[in-house]
Amino acid sequence: MGKIEAGAGLRNQILTGDCIEAMAALPAASVDLVFADPPYNLQLRGDLHRPDNSRVDAVDADWDRFASFEAYDAFTRKWLAQARRVLKPNGAIWVIGSYHNVFRLGAALQDAGFWILNDVVWRKSNPMPNFRGKRLTNAHETLIWAARSDKARYTFNYEALKTLNEGTQMRSDWVIPLCTGHERLKDENGDKAHPTQKPEALLHRVIVGTTKPGDVVLDPFFGTGTTGAVAKRLGRDFIGIEADPAHAARARARIDRTVRLDSDALEVTGSKRAEPRVAFGVLVERGMLRPGEVLTSPRGAAAKVRADGSLITAEHRGSIHQVGAALEGAPSCNGWTYWHFKREGRAIPIDFLRQQVRSEMAAG
Amino acid sequence: MGKIEAGAGLRNQILTGDCIEAMAALPAASVDLVFADPPYNLQLRGDLHRPDNSRVDAVDADWDRFASFEAYDAFTRKWLAQARRVLKPNGAIWVIGSYHNVFRLGAALQDAGFWILNDVVWRKSNPMPNFRGKRLTNAHETLIWAARSDKARYTFNYEALKTLNEGTQMRSDWVIPLCTGHERLKDENGDKAHPTQKPEALLHRVIVGTTKPGDVVLDPFFGTGTTGAVAKRLGRDFIGIEADPAHAARARARIDRTVRLDSDALEVTGSKRAEPRVAFGVLVERGMLRPGEVLTSPRGAAAKVRADGSLITAEHRGSIHQVGAALEGAPSCNGWTYWHFKREGRAIPIDFLRQQVRSEMAAG
DNA sequence: TTTTCCGCTGAATCGCCCT
């Protein structure tokens, strides 16, 4: 298979075939996020199957078990290496698994140079009970979120997830029901089309939280195309790889009938870091504060504004942040919220003035 | 170190030293359960400060520093091999970890021949937030429960855990608070004695669910001795191994002041035929307790019995189990052993009355 | 005595941009 050209032409397609070969044909550093739900049919009792579904001839049990884990690891490391190659330097990956395979998956991620950011528990609100009463109800699966490397500046929409979680930080345990009812794809006989179809709510949270609109999400084990459907709806692009043509066709039809949300709906709560920078000196230049004016801290410390936008006290001089940190004996300080100026007898944070400047910048 | 003789002489002792060497000196096939809380290999880099500029007291001990994943794996495989050797053929192991180490731990377990039964999520009700808003709140840790081999007939007290869980199957996600307050051991300066002390509620569930009274529980990373204290209280024996003599001494003192429950209280729910259920309300119906009578907890809390068999305090109302758990801030509570009534000036557990009902039921 | 408030703390892999 020759290299596929980069660019818009490849986006929003489903490639049919082996995911390792298909990824090998993709250009390096072309994908923002990988979401992978790899097979974990480590059936170590009864018939033994390799991850590629070929059957292992029955031989000595101990040897088989070792061989099977080894085969699974070899498969895992191969597709992970390709996934890492096609990821952009600041890209990230999500993988999902159960206790059968997730430990091998996580160790392989670390060995490949990925940098784990969180493990996330998908806590099923309606799991299948353990019928024989021999173990605990297996009520969760595990996702691992990892950056391409420990240097990657990965995407994380902190405020958006905080909003999704009713105003407090999103935790590492997510309660989401199984994929059932109308959402569950059926085949022509009315049976479930795929054994491990994931709920769209799960992908929604992943994609809202760790991608930006227009990003490319690659799913090398596309199945029924949940990743593609949610990516499309949320204004992201996708690349799907699926070995089974029947599944690929069903996924294609599903995505075709999925409606992309308009851009208004795609906007999420942004971070303050995204706001334009304003130098404190600009407030002085514009006459919002005059040189010589005194600012006060919450604990009553005072500092004088100088013409160049620095502050000075008896003992310290420097930026609004540096002087604040020095006075507090703290490693750092946000001078914008720390310092207050007086208007009509009231102490107002200088951040109020920064907001004024920002509105004027936006208007102009 | 020579081989230590098997038998009762070794039980309920804390061995001071390296856990691999100490386990090597134990006889093979002599232990029913291993509970292991190994170093997590956190790989922390700089300091971390809260938004209020206070510094986070992180785990920076030597025992948590490893040169590489390879070094950590080598250590893990060594102690796991010894743990497996000392386990009886039908024995089992619990290990606990975070995303830093648990994937390597799980893979090593599988490679060593252990047979994973469940992974269990300890969902922390009060985790430390992510102060920089750069990741999800790391709100859980992972336990792995594995039998010594796929042939092991491991211990699982299904009905006991179902009862603990208010009548429905115990799931693989457990909500338990951090170990704080009075339960947290302090050193002579009043600081936390150990950076990673686990809550007793966690060990309670593990030991009730997967051991029998009289079993031997080995903890090769004993720390403050939570495993030993809970094992003793629940009528199990323990062997602890701890490298730091100061921790070992504190653990010894803690266990010495722990009271072993009497054998009545230890009986967990067996098969339903052997231990017929008794509703607390039956005691009221039969006049063994009158509505309005006051029950007391071991720590002196009081609750009033109502006609429908519920309890009420100023702040809580519900079943004997619910109110006990609420008062203790615990995830669960056995109300039968927790609540006491007064007869002739003495406080007697209400379980005494349940036993009376059961004998009457058996007689009738 | 009771309620409210305030401070402290917990296994943490916790920046980004510009020069």
Add this chain to the structure above:
DNA sequence: GAGGGCGATTCAGCGGAAA
């Protein structure tokens, strides 16, 4: 590539002090 400066960022629960 390294260094320096800006400036964003927290939840639940316990316990002691204060009202």
